[in-house]
Amino acid sequence: MSIHIDAKSGEIADRILLPGDPLRAKYIAETYLKDAKQYNNVRGMLGFTGSYKGKRISVQGTGMGIPSISIYVNELIRDYGVKKLIRVGTCGGVQKGIHVRDVILAMSATTDSAVNRGIFPEINFAPTADFSLLHKAYTVGKKLGVPLRAGNVLSADVFYRDSMELVKKLGEYGVLAVEMETSALYTLAAKYGVQALTVLTVSDHIFSDEPDTTAAERQTTFNDMIHIALETAVDD
Numbered sequence: 001m002s003i004h005i006d007a008k009s010g011e012i013a014d015r016i017l018l019p020g021d022p023l024r025a026k027y028i029a030e031t032y033l034k035d036a037k038q039y040n041n042v043r044g045m046l047g048f049t050g051s052y053k054g055k056r057i058s059v060q061g062t063g064m065g066i067p068s069i070s071i072y073v074n075e076l077i078r079d080y081g082v083k084k085l086i087r088v089g090t091c092g093g094v095q096k097g098i099h100v101r102d103v104i105l106a107m108s109a110t111t112d113s114a115v116n117r118g119i120f121p122e123i124n125f126a127p128t129a130d131f132s133l134l135h136k137a138y139t140v141g142k143k144l145g146v147p148l149r150a151g152n153v154l155s156a157d158v159f160y161r162d163s164m165e166l167v168k169k170l171g172e173y174g175v176l177a178v179e180m181e182t183s184a185l186y187t188l189a190a191k192y193g194v195q196a197l198t199v200l201t202v203s204d205h206i207f208s209d210e211p212d213t214t215a216a217e218r219q220t221t222f223n224d225m226i227h228i229a230l231e232t233a234v235d236d
């Protein structure tokens with residue numbers, strides 16, 4: 001048992017999917033995992049372990065933002081020995097040509113969070129995906145015919161901002177989408193020497209009028225992303 005996770009030693013698999021929304025964790029466990037058993041309900045941050053294609057796998061909600069995901073990722077790696085972590089999240093599209101419900105693989109994460117400046121006061125660390133997970137996810141997504149992009153994302157510290165100028169500028173420098181956790185996930189994976197990847201579904205577009213996805217869709221569907229993440233997680 002760790003401070004925020006109520007599982008006993010051995011109850012969490014060494015590969016895990018990490019949605020921000022705990023109800024998405026429940027949906028994934030109930031829809032995709034065989035013999036799924038809930039191991040956590042501390043703060044309602046649901047976690048489950050079951051199997052997919054014969055391999056043990058867990059799914060754990062992480063909450064929103066870098067402070068929240070950092071708590072779960074630290075405890076999962078340090079206290080439960082998790083080695084392969086795949087975030088399955090939603091994001092706001094930034095680039096033209098990206099559409100609501102497209103899937104994005106985060107190769108790297110730019111951030112306005114001050115967390116990494118605390119760790120590296122003198123340099124700008126580049127949080128980066130594990131290449132073999134990225135390569136596998138890209139191959140699976142292409143094979144499934146999913147509209148897919150891989151590139152840099154913004155892990156933002158705020159959801160609501162007074163001005164979108166910074167996001168617009170990052171778009172001019174190739175940033176594909178905005179979300180709120182990946183820079184922390186990749187930095188912690190680097191620190192502990194484990195594998196991490198973020199797979200995102202575009203839930204809305206910051207600069208276009210395309211209708212947003214609904215809360216129900218964000219909780220449950222997004223099956224392309226989940227399928228890609230599960231196939232990537234069990235590949236070894």
Ligand SMILES: O=P(O)(O)O[C@H]1O[C@H](CO)[C@@H](O)[C@H]1O
Pocket residue numbers: 019020021063064065088089090091159178179180181
């Ligand atoms: O859908 P999730 O995984 O929570 O991800 C995105 O959605 C939340 C904001 O609505 C932030 O956590 C952001 O990163």
Ligand SMILES: O=c1cc[nH]c(=O)[nH]1
Pocket residue numbers: 090091092093156159178179180203204206
């Ligand atoms: O616009 C969005 C959509 C999802 N998540 C974010 O952080 N921003």
